[in-house]
Amino acid sequence: MPTAALPAEGHLLIVGAGLAGYHTARGVRANGHTGPITIFGEETRPAYDRPALSKAYLTGAVAEEDLLLDDPEDPLDVTWVSGVGVVSLSGNPEGTETLGVHTADGRFHPGDAVVITTGASALSLPVASSEQGISARPYVLRNMEDALALRETSLQGLAVAVVGGGFLALEAAATCTERGAGSVTVAAGEQLPGARRLGTAVGEAILSAHQAHGVQFAPPARAQAVRSCTRGHEVILAAGETITADVVICAIGAKPRTEWLLDSAVQLTSGHGAVMCDDTGATCIPGVYAAGDCAQWASHSSGLRPVGHWQEAVEEAAVVAAALTGADPVPLQEPYFWSDQFDLRIQGAGRIHLADEVTVVDGTPQEGNLLVHYARGGQNLGILGINRLRDVTRWRKQRRIRPAQLHSPAAEHPMTVGSHPTAAETAPTAA
CATH class of the missing domain: 3.50.50.60 (FAD/NAD(P)-binding domain)
Known part of the structure; x- marks a missing residue:
């Protein structure tokens, strides 16, 4: 014991x-x-x-x-x-x-x-000085107070800018659209949201679903700052472009x-x-x-x-x-994350952040029913499904680690330590 x-x-x-x-x-x-x-x-x-x-x-x-x-x-x-x-x-x-x-x-x-x-x-964008001398900070979504402040703001007909390309930002964009925002623009910092972490097909599926609901995406340049202006607020991008909005939501990490x-x-x-x-x-x-x-x-x-x-x-x-x-040790299971965006239920499991091989097993980005496998050196590391609950659940059950396996290095950590990027550099944003 x-x-x-x-x-x-x-x-x-x-x-x-x-x-x-x-x-x-x-x-x-x-x-x-x-x-x-x-x-x-x-x-x-x-x-x-x-x-x-x-x-x-x-x-x-x-x-x-x-x-x-x-x-x-x-x-x-x-x-x-x-x-x-x-x-x-x-x-x-x-x-x-x-x-x-x-x-x-x-x-x-x-x-x-x-x-x-x-x-x-929550991290937020720097607030740049404005000619009007007004410095309103962006909304963030880390705790109840943050969410309550945004929920109590009527978005009907307003222009909303969402900064960030992770699931939190994309969920916020979808929710603002459903709440009646006049327009929603996402500054994701990449051409296809989530593609760097999850692969091109997943990025295409997310982009397609959001655009079908009227969400716009800014040029793939990182946001640098936000400032107030006579028309509301401006998000300043690294390439020099700006996004003008009545409401700015920042979801760039924590x-x-x-x-x-x-x-x-x-x-x-x-x-x-x-x-x-x-x-x-x-x-x-x-x-x-x-x-x-x-x-x-x-x-x-x-x-x-x-x-x-x-x-x-x-x-x-x-x-x-x-x-x-002093209880029996508890094994950490394969990582798991999920996100709901419009009619997409995105679920991922395994060490996707370590993979360098991404294979679409079934479905298409346009139909929103993707099943994607992730591997490294031919070894399957993870799975992602869009509206594929049964497939992801089956994969997780097959990979479930039981207490008796705790002393097996292969069961707990099948990859070689030291040869891969850190999780902080490549992990998907969790829901």
């Missing part, structure tokens, strides 16, 4: 009340932990699911309560500390400093273990929310500032773990797994929960 990192009656502190934080607490309780659990979250809302923020929530099809992670009929036995941010971490690799966290209200909270699940914050750890003993990656962990989520400080969008596990840094998927956060939470409680 593995050794538990958290004493049976020990106090667990979870910093971050999002998907990874909630599922860590849920997993720890499911594994039999009876000690206190405290979850800290800056937002005053209960923990909620985020994928619908760019889709059903934005259209009003679902309400906030529909997105809540905790079951009001059977709530988790945890203490929620909401609306108060954590400002620093106490603890060091030598174990000579008391483990715990400091909150913005000046309090210190000691704990027997700490799990960092603070997620990531940065780990780890600024509060800069003075701690936790090691952060030099590029994005993510928390460096092994593949159990453990950091360099005993008793401190990290999971979700703020963390870079060893398999992320080696390029063997993509970063930022919804499924990845849930599975990492289960791995961390097992490590904390």
Whole structure:
């Protein structure tokens, strides 16, 4: 039986009340932990699911309560500390400093273990100066407040510019069209949205579906900045062109929310500032773990797994929960992501980001029923289906890793470490 990192009656502190934080607490309780659990979250809302923020929530099809992670009929036995941010971490690799966290209200909270699940914050375009002296920032879609601000803005007849070529940007473009925007223009930075990550045929299918609903695409040049003008706002592209719009939505990625750890003993990656962990989520400080969008596990840094998927956060939470409680190790399954855009249900599974061979197995981009296989060196690594639920589900079931396979390197990491681009460079944007 593995050794538990958290004493049976020990106090667990979870910093971050999002998907990874909630599922860590849920997993720890499911594994039999009876000690206190405290979850800290800056937002005053209960923990909620985020994928619908760019889709059903934005259209009003679902309400906030529909997105809540905790079951009001059977709530988790945890203490929620909401609306108060954590400002620093106490603890060091030598174990000579008391483990715990400091909150913005000046309090210190000691704990027997700490799990960092603070997620990531949305990146945005720089705001260029304008002759009018007005500097309105673009909308982003990272949390409930972001989505609520956009949902409460009437788009009827307005011109909308969406910056970004990932699934979040494309979902936002589709949703704005469905909400009655007069025009929607996407600045994706490439001729075919998603083609660099998923292949030409997938990019053609996405482009075709959006254009069929009236969405326009800007020339394939990266957006540089946004500025206010007499007609609303202008998105400035690298090639010199501008897109004029009444509303600008920016979906160009996210940065780990780890600024509060800069003075701690936790090691952060030099590029994005993510928390460096092994593949159990453990950091360099005993008793401190990290999971979700703020963390870079060893398999992320080696390029063997993509970063930022919804499924990845849930599975990492289960791995961390097992490590904390001494339960049997939990295997990470093949990565999985999905996106809903108009009548397209896009699902991908496997290590697509490592592939250099893309083969259309069935369907056409125009019909929106593609089935695509991804390989490297003749070895099948992944699958993507557009409106092909059965095919993708079958592939995932065949690749499912069971606990007995955990000690087989071929089962967990079939590719050679060090010979591939990193996941941060090539991973698809997750829904």
